[in-house]
């Protein structure tokens with residue numbers, strides 16, 4: 001057989017296998033590879049990781065995954081009693097690798113921007129260092145595009161974008177002044193941050209904006225590690241707190257009985273992405289992973305659009321397929 005024919009067959013097989021992996025894995029192929037063969041989470045032992053939104057869901061699960069390997073933590077959110085529970089869980093799973101002083105509770109409302117610098121000072125006073133900031137706090141949305149009040153657009157951007165950018169700027173300045181520009185900024189974005197899902201227009205726009213801010217940071221500060229982690233549907237309480245189209249209103253629904261990845265698996269994958277300093281990763285159960293791959297490619301997005309109605313996309317997102 002001619003060399004070119006062999007090459008062609010090898011290429012077809014390679015792409016076939018690659019697409020099969022999109023269908024069977026619960027995250028992008030590179031992240032799955034690192035979870036099996038990459039740097040272990042133990043390589044981060046002793047580092048200090050500050051997680052916002054650590055009182056529940058993905059933030060809590062990430063904290064527990066890191067604590068298991070002796071990573072020192074700053075846990076931030078508004079609900080102090082939940083943070084205390086997460087702190088106790090972290091110390092328990094660390095099996096002697098962490099003491100109470102290694103898991104620092106820092107109550108914080110992300111929306112109080114004027115407090116951000118003093119919160120960072122408290123972290124530095126406590127640990128005398130900070131290695132990674134994980135911007136995880138945030139709220140989602142369910143609303144018809146046409147019905148969204150402009151105040152909701154502003155409120156959602158305030159929490160999911162501006163508060164994150166503001167806190168990150170303080171931490172980046174600390175890295176530039178104190179560590180020669182070396183440090184790590186991570187963020188929980190969303191598959192809605194590079195694909196577009198129905199009935200969450202402001203949220204999609206906010207996560208797209210956050211991704212752009214962080215990618216621009218990486219271009220300006222190449223020594224900084226920047227990790228954008230994008231989950232698909234995850235089984236957390238986030239629908240309780242999600243914005244609607246009306247200011248002050250919350251969706252108030254549970255995600256129980258929906259087909260969603262567990263927060264624990266999501267936390268493990270996020271921890272792997274951070275330990276391996278991966279710049280862009282995502283996760284989600286079938287068919288979210290395959291849809292995420294298509295969303296990254298304009299031609300595939302167009303083809304997918306022929307088959308996926310807004311109703312189907314919504315069913316997948318709400319774990320009803």
Ligand SMILES: NC(=O)c1ccc[n+]([C@@H]2O[C@H](COP(=O)([O-])OP(=O)(O)OC[C@H]3O[C@@H](n4cnc5c(N)ncnc54)[C@H](OP(=O)(O)O)[C@@H]3O)[C@@H](O)[C@H]2O)c1
Nearest residue numbers: 053055056057058077078079109110137138233234236238
């Ligand atoms: N679940 C999903 O399907 C999914 C998918 C993609 C992306 N995400 C993203 O994942 C992140 C975490 O969400 P989750 O699903 O884990 O939901 P969650 O369980 O509701 O967690 C949200 C966290 O954000 C904190 N938070 C909310 N408003 C805050 C404020 N003003 N100041 C400080 N902390 C605040 C909450 O803590 P307090 O209430 O104690 O302050 C809580 O710890 C969000 O950025 C979300 O956009 C979630």
